[in-house]
Amino acid sequence: MTAxxxxxxxxxxxxxxxxxxxxxxYDQMRHVSELFGYQEYQAPIxxxxxxxxxxxxxxxxxxxxxxFEDRGGDRITLRPELTPSLARMVAQRQNQLAFPLxxxxxxxxxxxxxxxxxxxxxxxxxxxxxxxxxxxxxEAEIVAIxxxxxxxxxxRSDEVQIRVNDRRLLAKELESIGIxxxxxxxxxxxxxxxxxxxxxxxxxxxxxxxxxxxxxDSLNELLANKELWRGSESLERFFQAIEAxxxxxxxxxxxxxxxxxxxxxxxxxxxWDTAGEFRALFGGGxxxxxxxxxxxxxxEAVGFxxxxxxxxxxxQSLGRLPELxxxxxxxxxxxxxxxxRDKSFAIMNALREAGIRVAGQLTSxxxxxxxxxADRIGAKLAVILGPDEAAKGKVGxxxxxxxxxxxxxxxxxxxxxxxxxxx
RNA sequence: GUGGAUGUAGCUCAACCGGCAGAGCGCCGCACUGUGGAUGCGGUUGUUGAGGGUUCAAGUCCCUUCAUCCACCCCA
Numbered sequence: 299m300t301a302x303x304x305x306x307x308x309x310x311x312x313x314x315x316x317x318x319x320x321x322x323x324y325d326q327m328r329h330v331s332e333l334f335g336y337q338e339y340q341a342p343i344x345x346x347x348x349x350x351x352x353x354x355x356x357x358x359x360x361x362x363x364x365x366f367e368d369r370g371g372d373r374i375t376l377r378p379e380l381t382p383s384l385a386r387m388v389a390q391r392q393n394q395l396a397f398p399l400x401x402x403x404x405x406x407x408x409x410x411x412x413x414x415x416x417x418x419x420x421x422x423x424x425x426x427x428x429x430x431x432x433x434x435x436x437e438a439e440i441v442a443i444x445x446x447x448x449x450x451x452x453x454r455s456d457e458v459q460i461r462v463n464d465r466r467l468l469a470k471e472l473e474s475i476g477i478x479x480x481x482x483x484x485x486x487x488x489x490x491x492x493x494x495x496x497x498x499x500x501x502x503x504x505x506x507x508x509x510x511x512x513x514x515d516s517l518n519e520l521l522a523n524k525e526l527w528r529g530s531e532s533l534e535r536f537f538q539a540i541e542a543x544x545x546x547x548x549x550x551x552x553x554x555x556x557x558x559x560x561x562x563x564x565x566x567x568x569x570w571d572t573a574g575e576f577r578a579l580f581g582g583g584x585x586x587x588x589x590x591x592x593x594x595x596x597x598e599a600v601g602f603x604x605x606x607x608x609x610x611x612x613x614q615s616l617g618r619l620p621e622l623x624x625x626x627x628x629x630x631x632x633x634x635x636x637x638x639r640d641k642s643f644a645i646m647n648a649l650r651e652a653g654i655r656v657a658g659q660l661t662s663x664x665x666x667x668x669x670x671x672a673d674r675i676g677a678k679l680a681v682i683l684g685p686d687e688a689a690k691g692k693v694g695x696x697x698x699x700x701x702x703x704x705x706x707x708x709x710x711x712x713x714x715x716x717x718x719x720x721x
Numbered sequence: 722g723u724g725g726a727u728g729u730a731g732c733u734c735a736a737c738c739g740g741c742a743g744a745g746c747g748c749c750g751c752a753c754u755g756u757g758g759a760u761g762c763g764g765u766u767g768u769u770g771a772g773g774g775u776u777c778a779a780g781u782c783c784c785u786u787c788a789u790c791c792a793c794c795c796c797a
Contacts, residue, residue: 304788361722362795379797407797412722414791423797494793558796581797603797634755669757684755698757 308411308419318622320422323451323606324404327424330447331402334439336426339401341383347373349382349592364408376408380425380603381561381588388429389594397430397597416577416608427601429589434532437565437584437600438539444569444580444602445545451609452618458579461552462567465583467530468553475516481507489521490556520553527551536565561585565600571612579612580604624676626655628719632668633659634684642683645693645711649681652712654719673698679718681711 305311312320331338347365364376377383380403388399404424413419426443428436441460448458465486472482484507492500504514520526527533533551540546557566566583570576582602589597613619629649633642646658657675659668665682672680682694693711696703697718706714 307788362797377797381797409795409797411795412793413789414793417796425797578796605797632756665755666753666757671757673757680756682756686755694755696756701757703756 306419308413310418310420314625315622319610319619320606322620322622323609324424326447326450327402327404327604330443330450331426333446334400334443336400336402336443339387339403340405341377341380341387341403343377343406345375345377345383347375349386350375350378362409362411364410378407378409380405380407380423381427381585381601382592384425384427384429384601385588385592385594385599388589388597389592392589392594392597398436399427399429401429402426416605416611418607422606424604424606425601427599429599429601430597431600432586432598434535434565435539436598438536438543438545440582440600440602441536441540441549441567442543442545444567444582444604445543445548447604448548448569451613453612453616455547457572457616458548458569458612459572460549460567460569461555462533462536462549462565463551463553463555464527464530464533464565465556465562466564467526467533468556471520471526472517475513475520477509477513477517481509485509486556487558489554490558492521492554523553524551526553532565557581557583559585561588561591563587567602569604575615576608576612579608624674625657627657627672627675627677628655629657629679629681629715630668630672630675630677631656631658631681632665632672632683633662634665634682635662638683638685638688641688645681645683645708649712649715652716654712654715669696669698679715681715 310316328338347363350363363378366374368374384401384403388395402425405422406420407423408420410419411417426440428440441462444460448455468486468489469482472485477485485504488500488503488507495503501514504517509517527537537546537549537551540549555566555568557568562583563586564584566581568581569579571579580602582600584598584600586596586598588599589595610619631642631646631649633639642658646656649656657677659671669680677698680696680698682696684694687694687705690705692705692707694703694705695711695714695718
């Protein structure tokens with residue numbers, strides 16, 4: 299064990315059963331994306347460091363990105379997020395794309411930080427964006443997609459919740475209670491962390507920023523007001539559309555949702571498990587400046603990102619993981635001995651040409667072991683060709699789940715196998 | 722980057738005050754040389770993460786180091 303080379307810190311090996319689960323999640327993401335008419339795309343995993351310098355959080359770029367020099371001396375980053383790459387792709391073909399764009403992607407990302415529960419250094423993420431539509435209805439569509447995804451994977455609205463806010467609304471409200479401009483940015487960061495702080499620490503830290511007692515009271519009142527959105531035309535329209543899209547049971551207004559990324563310009567949202575056991579399931583919002591920041595003409599955009607890991611942990615803790623096949627094997631073809639090898643191989647071939655998924659014994663082994671193997675890999679059916687069957691021009695079969703056994707002629711085999719697999 | 726916890730068989734974990742390294746599961750074999758999953762019997766599995774120190778004696782105490790986990794920070 300000491301001799302094996304360790305995996306890179308924060309990476310995760312996906313053994314076949316883990317991979318089957320990730321592939322299943324990917325399928326659900328694809329399904330929901332396509333239900334809303336979104337197209338899949340892929341961006342490079344390597345990007346120049348400069349792409350992120352513009353607008354991501356400072357800490358993200360300076361401390362949490364994997365950066366190295368390639369052989370030509372260029373500074374390369376393992377992408378820590380997708381949105382800047384998307385912005386570049388849009389900017390590069392801005393004049394030939396059919397707006398609004400409905401695009402989605404799934405792939406690996408890297409972030410150099412201490413791994414912990416629900417977080418690794420290499421992780422996989424689903425990104426989905428609607429680009430070129432400034433309306434609150436566009437935001438509602440994106441949030442409705444998130445709700446549809448939860449339904450698709452079997453998470454109910456009493457288990458997960460999408461919390462929505464609008465940074466513009468909050469900025470206006472902070473101004474109205476007399477919070478000076480220079481205090482607003484640090485205050486927003488503090489509000490974002492409020493539920494992690496004790497009430498005492500919260501008051502202490504708001505005072506540090508320079509708020510008076512009366513202002514803290516107003517602020518607390520503001521953050522407790524779940525009806526605050528009714529003052530905002532865009533949020534009114536947003537919630538009306540959410541209702542019409544059938545997503546309202548999953549969506550609530552929450553004035554303390556801010557999000558850390560600097561590039562969000564308006565609506566922001568996060569999804570959480572209602573039990574509060576895990577970190578955010580996904581986060582997103584409106585980012586209208588990003589395309590122009592990478593050199594394009596200004597385009598409005600809204601989107602979100604979901605990691606595979608927290609969703610998986612949540613489904614697991616709720617006992618909601620799907621039962622996936624152990625392997626794609628439908629049929630296991632046994633091998634009696636060397637004299638029947640070619641004939642057994644020909645049977646494997648015939649079944650495969652009929653589109654049936656077959657694994658088969660390649661070298662001589664006791665039949666008992668072959669059946670055990672067939673069982674362990676989850677084959678539904680075993681096909682047996684021994685001297686007795688061969689003498690009669692027949693093949694034997696066995697349904698592994700029930701032990702039911704029988705024979706049929708070689709010419710009947712494919713039809714028989716198909717029939718047994720469907721049962 | 723800061724703080725805390727934990728490293729013992731393939732896996733999950735025991736081992737009293739420092740006194741012969743164990744159990745369950747798994748795996749292998751046999752009962753059952755043409756039949757898996759059940760059962761019974763038998764067997765295998767170790768540099769106790771690594772290095773050093775104290776001691777008659779270290780899984781256990783001390784130091785160093787590495788790794789993992791948890792929280793903070795941060796969160797695409």
